[in-house]
Structure formats: C-alpha cells, structure tokens
Amino acid sequence: MTTEITRHHTGERMSQMVIHNGTIYLAGQVGNPGDSVADQTRTCIEKAEALLAEAGSDATRILQCTIWLADMADFAEMNAVWDAWVPKGHAPARACGEAKLATPDYRVELLITAAQG
Structure with a gap:
C-alpha cells in the first residue's frame, strides 16, 4: 500500500474524491x-x-456513510431508496442528521468513505 495521496476531479474548492x-x-x-x-x-x-468504480471499488466496499437531510421528515423517503440500493450483507456504518444544505433546493447529501479493491 502506498502513502501517496491522489485527488480526482479537483477544482478550486475541493476534490470529488x-x-x-x-x-x-x-x-x-x-x-x-x-x-x-x-x-x-x-x-x-x-x-x-x-466515483467508486473509477477508484476500483463498489457499494460492497463502503465503510461509512453520513447522510444529511434538509428535513428529517424526509427520512422514510430517503431510506426507501437507500434500503433498495445497499447490497444485502454489506450495510456500512451510517449516520443521518438534519442540516441546512448549500441551497434550499438540495434535500439530501451523501458523504461516503470506502475501501479500494
């Protein structure tokens, strides 16, 4: 394993990965x-x-996900999509909270950490 840090899709403010x-x-x-x-x-x-595919990974390799909702009233609607997507037996550690997002038109944001390979 290398200690090199690689940044992908990097702009002025942040890298996507x-x-x-x-x-x-x-x-x-x-x-x-x-x-x-x-x-x-x-x-x-x-x-x-x-992004995970680009890095040689997939949903089975997700370690952790933090989900931000603009309104916790949307928790069930978000979970219906999430639950249908998460590979059986590979649910990551997860947290979900309410937060003001970048604009009022954003309702959900996912922040993911995963393993390569």
Missing part, C-alpha cells in the same frame, strides 16, 4: 436541485457509484 492508503473519501454528493428526495437520493447514489 481523495484516495489514501487504499481508502476512498468522496466529497458530499447531491442530487438535482428541485427533484424529490427519492430522486435526489438516487442521483447521489449514482454519482457515488461512478
């Missing part, structure tokens, strides 16, 4: 502003899957 010692750190993934919570959750998942 950072890899260090076989651990993948994703930036918070958001959906399309104005979409339903379910659709935003699906988009977050699709973006995360694409």
Whole structure:
C-alpha cells in the first residue's frame, strides 16, 4: 500500500474524491436541485457509484456513510431508496442528521468513505 495521496476531479474548492492508503473519501454528493428526495437520493447514489468504480471499488466496499437531510421528515423517503440500493450483507456504518444544505433546493447529501479493491 502506498502513502501517496491522489485527488480526482479537483477544482478550486475541493476534490470529488481523495484516495489514501487504499481508502476512498468522496466529497458530499447531491442530487438535482428541485427533484424529490427519492430522486435526489438516487442521483447521489449514482454519482457515488461512478466515483467508486473509477477508484476500483463498489457499494460492497463502503465503510461509512453520513447522510444529511434538509428535513428529517424526509427520512422514510430517503431510506426507501437507500434500503433498495445497499447490497444485502454489506450495510456500512451510517449516520443521518438534519442540516441546512448549500441551497434550499438540495434535500439530501451523501458523504461516503470506502475501501479500494
């Protein structure tokens, strides 16, 4: 394993993905502003899957996920999409809380850490 840090899709403010010692750190993934919570959750998942695949990983290798909801009243709607997606037997450590997101049109944000390989 290398101690090198690699950054992917890096802009002025942040990188979409950072890899260090076989651990993948994703930036918070958001959906399309104005979409339903379910659709935003699906988009977050699709973006995360694409980044994980780029790093040689997948949903079975997710170690931890922090989910931010603009309103905890949307917890069940988000969970319906999440539960259908998480591979059986591979549920990561997870936390979910309510927070003001970057704009009022964002309803959900996923922050994922995963293992490579």
